[in-house]
Amino acid sequence: MVCIKSVILAAPEEQVVRTEDTSELNPFDRPVLEAALRLKELHGGRVTAISMGPEASLSALSEARAMGVDREILISDPAFAGSDTLATSTVLGAGLQKLVPFDLVLFGVRTADSDTGQVGPQTSVQLGIPFISMVSGIEWQKDVFRVERVADHFLEEYEVTSPVAFTIHPGAFEPRDLGLSGIGRAFESERVERWNLSDLGLVPERVGDAGSPTRVISMMRVKETKKCEFLKGDAREQADELMKRLSESGAIGA
Amino acid sequence: MDGILSEKHRIVRRSVRSFCDREIRPIAGEIDREARFPWEVVEKMGKLGYFGIQAPRELGGADLDSVSYAIIVEEISRASGSLGLCVTVHNSVALYPILAFGSEAQQEKWAKPLAGGEKIGAFCLTEPNAGSDASGIEATAVSDGDAYVVNANKVFVTNGGVADICLLFLKTNPSGDRREISVVVAERGTPGFVVGDLEDLCGMRANPVSSIRLYDCRLPLDNLLGREGMGLKIGLAALDTGRMGIAAQALGIAQAALEEGILYARQRRQFRVPISKHQAIRMMIADMGTLVEASRLMTYRAAALKDSGKRFSQESAMAKLFASEACCKVTDMAVQIHGGYGYSKSYPVERYYRDARVTRIYEGSSEVHRMVIARGVLGKK
Numbered sequence: 001m002v003c004i005k006s007v008i009l010a011a012p013e014e015q016v017v018r019t020e021d022t023s024e025l026n027p028f029d030r031p032v033l034e035a036a037l038r039l040k041e042l043h044g045g046r047v048t049a050i051s052m053g054p055e056a057s058l059s060a061l062s063e064a065r066a067m068g069v070d071r072e073i074l075i076s077d078p079a080f081a082g083s084d085t086l087a088t089s090t091v092l093g094a095g096l097q098k099l100v101p102f103d104l105v106l107f108g109v110r111t112a113d114s115d116t117g118q119v120g121p122q123t124s125v126q127l128g129i130p131f132i133s134m135v136s137g138i139e140w141q142k143d144v145f146r147v148e149r150v151a152d153h154f155l156e157e158y159e160v161t162s163p164v165a166f167t168i169h170p171g172a173f174e175p176r177d178l179g180l181s182g183i184g185r186a187f188e189s190e191r192v193e194r195w196n197l198s199d200l201g202l203v204p205e206r207v208g209d210a211g212s213p214t215r216v217i218s219m220m221r222v223k224e225t226k227k228c229e230f231l232k233g234d235a236r237e238q239a240d241e242l243m244k245r246l247s248e249s250g251a252i253g254a
Numbered sequence: 255m256d257g258i259l260s261e262k263h264r265i266v267r268r269s270v271r272s273f274c275d276r277e278i279r280p281i282a283g284e285i286d287r288e289a290r291f292p293w294e295v296v297e298k299m300g301k302l303g304y305f306g307i308q309a310p311r312e313l314g315g316a317d318l319d320s321v322s323y324a325i326i327v328e329e330i331s332r333a334s335g336s337l338g339l340c341v342t343v344h345n346s347v348a349l350y351p352i353l354a355f356g357s358e359a360q361q362e363k364w365a366k367p368l369a370g371g372e373k374i375g376a377f378c379l380t381e382p383n384a385g386s387d388a389s390g391i392e393a394t395a396v397s398d399g400d401a402y403v404v405n406a407n408k409v410f411v412t413n414g415g416v417a418d419i420c421l422l423f424l425k426t427n428p429s430g431d432r433r434e435i436s437v438v439v440a441e442r443g444t445p446g447f448v449v450g451d452l453e454d455l456c457g458m459r460a461n462p463v464s465s466i467r468l469y470d471c472r473l474p475l476d477n478l479l480g481r482e483g484m485g486l487k488i489g490l491a492a493l494d495t496g497r498m499g500i501a502a503q504a505l506g507i508a509q510a511a512l513e514e515g516i517l518y519a520r521q522r523r524q525f526r527v528p529i530s531k532h533q534a535i536r537m538m539i540a541d542m543g544t545l546v547e548a549s550r551l552m553t554y555r556a557a558a559l560k561d562s563g564k565r566f567s568q569e570s571a572m573a574k575l576f577a578s579e580a581c582c583k584v585t586d587m588a589v590q591i592h593g594g595y596g597y598s599k600s601y602p603v604e605r606y607y608r609d610a611r612v613t614r615i616y617e618g619s620s621e622v623h624r625m626v627i628a629r630g631v632l633g634k635k
Contacts, residue, residue, distance in 0.1 A: 024268070059261045066265060178269035179315030180303030180326070187262040 001038045001067070001090055001105045002049050003031040006060035007113040011217055025060040028108035030175035032168040033067050036106055037176070043140050046070040048099065052091050053082065057059065058192060066178050066186035077196040082209035085118040090249055091207055093126025094200040103162040104145070108124060109134060117167075124165040129166045136172035158247065258321060258554045264323045267329060273302065274333035282334040285460035286605050289452070291416055292460065296340070300371020304330070307345050307351060309369035312363060320495075320557035324502040328553075331485040331506025335459035335609030338506055342499030343412040344368065347617075348375025348421055351437065355480040355488050358610065364419050364439060376417035376442075377496075378408035379489060386487060386622045388435070392469075395424040395438055401472040402426070402438055404446075408466045410616075415452050415462025418442045422468070423489060426482045436486030439477045446471030459609030494567050496617045497574035498560070501553040504574075504581035504613040508549060510590035511581075511606040512542045518592050518601070529591070536588045545584050549577035568630040574625040578613035585610040616622055 005130040006023040038045045048071040050065035051057045075095050083091065096105060105127070107120030124131035137148035145164060148155045199206065204210060229237040246252045299305065307323045309315025318326075323345065331338025332369045349368045352360060367373040375503050384390040391407030406422060408414075427434035440447055450465030480488055497596050519530035519539060529535045552573040559566035585607040589596035596603045614620045 007559075024264075050609060059265070064267055066269075177273045177298075177302055178265070179301070180266070180318055180322075181311055182308060183262060183265055183269065183315050184311075184318050185321075186265075 001096060001099060001102050002029070002032055002047060002064070003096075003105065003107050003119070004033065004049050004051050004060050004064060005108070005111050006051060006053055006057035007111050011198045023056045025063045026108055026113075028110055028170050029060070029068075031170050031173040032065055032071065032108050033166050034173040034175040035135075036104075037068050037189060038173065039104070039140060041137060045103070048073065048102075050075065050092065050095055050099075052076070052083075052088060052095070061192050062186050063178075066182045067176065068182065072192045073195060074192050075195045075200070077207075079197045079204045079208050082212060083207055084120060084212035084214040085116050085205045086213060087211040088119050089122035089126050090211060091202065092123045095195060096123070096127055098182070098195075098200070099107065101163070103164075105129070105163070105165040107165065107167045109167045118168040120165065127163075127165070129165055129214050130160050132160065133167045135166040136169040136171045138166070139237045163204055182190050257559050261603065262323055263325055263375045266318070267273040267325050269312035269373055270304075270329040271324050271332075273298075274329055278330065278333035278337060282337075282460075283599075283602060283605065285334070286336065287459075287599070289459045291462050294561065295337070295489050296371070296374075299330075299337075299341070305369075305371035305374075306349065306369025307341075309349060309365060309424065313353075313369050315369040320498065321554055322503075324557040327499050327502035328509065332510045333506075334387045334460060334621040335503065335606070336458045336510075338503045338529070339458050339461050341415055342372070342496070343377060344375045346495040346499045347377035347414075348419065350418075350495055351358070351421060351479060351488050352379075352439075353428040354491060355437075355484070359476070360439070360479070370420060374413050374416050374593055376411050376413045376420045376466070377492065378406070378414075378525060379423045380410050380421050381407055382409055386619060387500050388486065390431045391423055391425065391435065393422065393424045395422075395426045395436065395473070396423045396428065397426070398472075398588040399474065401474055402477070404438065404440070404468045404471045404473055404521050406466075409450075410447075410463055411466045412461060412463050412616075414450060414464030414466050418465075420466060421479065423485050426478075434483050435489075437479040437485050437488050438473050439479060440466075440468065440471065440473055444471055444473065448556050455612075457605070457610070457612055459608075473583050493617060494570055495560070497623075498553065498556050498561040498570045500613055500617045501549065501556070501573040501577040504577040505546065505549045505553050507613070508546050508581040508584040509612050510543075511585040511603055511610075512539075514601070514603050514606070515539060515542060515584075515591045518595075522593075525610055535591060538591060542584045542587050545580035549573070551579045552576055568627065571618075571623050571626050571630070573626065574618065575620055578610075579620060581610040581613055615624075 005026045007026040011239060040047050047069040048059055048075045049069045051060050052075040054076060057074060061074055065072055075091055080091060081092055110117040121131055134149050135147045136150055139146040143161060145160050147158050231241045261396055277298060281292060303316035306315030307318050307326055311317050315429050327338055327342045330341055341387045349365060352365045368375050379388055381391050395402035395404045404424060406424060418441060422438050422440050424433060424436055424438055426436040446469045448467045450467055455463060519535050520528050520633050522529045556569040558575045559569055588603040589607050595601050
């Protein structure tokens with residue numbers, strides 16, 4: 001199971017309008033699909049791509065299909081409008097429940113548009129399954145996944161039984177080039193399954209605006225300012241001061 | 255244009271661009287300087303379907319529409335004109351005539367390896383004494399038992415140095431009517447099939463353009479494409495599609511030149527501001543952007559007409575004429591914006607400038623295109 005999102009490429013005049021022209025598959029999701037497809041090539045199984053969003057999200061599912069996934073599901077309902085990450089996780093969790101049994105649920109680490117990184121972990125909580133973030137290597141060994149994760153310059157190794165959920169390190173799995181015939185096939189026939197609120201057995205109060213405890217109050221572009229400062233003293237003192245500041249700011253290791 | 259392009263086309267563009275940016279752009283300057291055909295990249299392109307863009311799937315093709323075809327050629331040419339040329343000639347004037355006029359056995363034998371990119375195709379029409387006047391060719395094929403005995407001297411054959419399957423335009427009835435031109439397929443390696451020296455060209459240097467000569471070469475009668483005398487018909491059909499490919503190629507080169515021009519104009523500072531702030535440069539950028547956009551519209555429209563099964567000869571001729579001339583103007587302005595550096599091999603615009611020039615010459619010169627277009631505009635009266 002791979003949860004993917006169609007992200008906004010541009011928001012002219014600060015207005016977010018999701019259409020097929022302005023959306024594309026979240027770039028952080030491409031390595032995730034790649035990871036899933038490589039597991040399938042090694043061990044068999046089926047890869048299903050799931051996306052929650054308006055009709056414009058079909059483009060993300062089509063691209064997933066062109067990459068080689070076996071099944072695509074669009075979870076879409078006007079009631080989902082305004083969902084924050086919690087409501088989104090509620091919806092995805094309910095969708096995934098319908099797909100039980102599965103071995104593995106994968107997410108991108110974050111999205112290129114809203115960038116919270118919350119949906120993967122929250123959905124795992126909804127499902128009540130173990131979760132490992134920023135996974136950079138996966139091996140399937142007789143009922144257990146052995147995974148690698150790099151954090152703070154340490155390589156961590158985990159062994160975990162299925163079902164389990166991971167977010168995938170964006171640099172870990174170089175996505176494949178799309179073959180032209182795959183793209184052609186992906187657009188030939190309408191294959192995407194569509195699920196709505198009632199298919200998931202959810203009530204409107206738990207999704208959309210109503211089910212979202214967070215509100216985005218405002219959003220504005222941050223103006224970056226640069227400040228130029230001349231260090232004092234002789235060359236050695238200047239160098240020492242520079243080293244001190246760089247290491248204090250975390251720009252270089254101590 | 256948004257009415258022409260669908261989501262599928264956007265994904266085609268994104269995936270081809272990402273491949274080209276990673277695999278082709280970084281080596282484009284080097285393969286031009288070394289006049290080297292980059293097999294290592296061409297093999298990858300073959301696996302992704304770039305050599306069978308519109309061929310049916312049962313023959314290993316991708317079965318995409320003409321708009322996708324134009325986008326793919328545009329994107330490859332944006333990275334390397336030479337490779338764009340290889341792909342457009344292979345697809346539209348080598349593979350396409352076999353798909354359109356070949357028998358089932360011929361499709362199995364030649365279209366399949368061509369579509370899969372295992373073999374490269376070429377189109378051999380031009381001779382030392384016959385170019386724009388295709389009916390003036392002197393190459394001959396005389397039937398003798400189960401074979402044609404072929405003698406030919408074909409020049410400026412795109413892909414010539416690497417082509418395995420060549421479409422030869424020949425006179426099958428040498429002593430008779432001058433319209434008796436036919437197309438016979440020759441495979442590299444047949445006794446009497448000789449690949450001449452590579453041409454030392456101004457641009458498109460990574461494409462192994464060569465002469466191909468046949469000396470008493472025996473080609474089976476079964477290698478005839480269509481029927482005897484169908485040569486001009488096959489040639490014209492191939493060139494209708496081919497022109498669209500050249501338009502797309504010119505468009506891709508112009509797009510690359512526009513992007514480099516913008517990049518440099520923003521970086522280069524003179525009189526204490528980036529030169530993109532100077533009106534003289536802005537006028538050039540405006541013209542470049544407009545020429546590129548107009549080329550794109552004309553090219554995609556010709557392709558969309560083809561996809562909808564309508565006549566597109568006139569539109570594809572106009573697109574080829576306009577896009578190739580626009581490409582020369584745009585690459586010239588890109589060099590101008592770069593000043594002395596534009597004339598140096600340190601920047602890619604000099605390559606675009608050299609590559610652009612031939613788009614006004616091959617697959618029908620601008621002058622021949624104007625003749626064809628005028629006939630269409632004026633009607634037969």
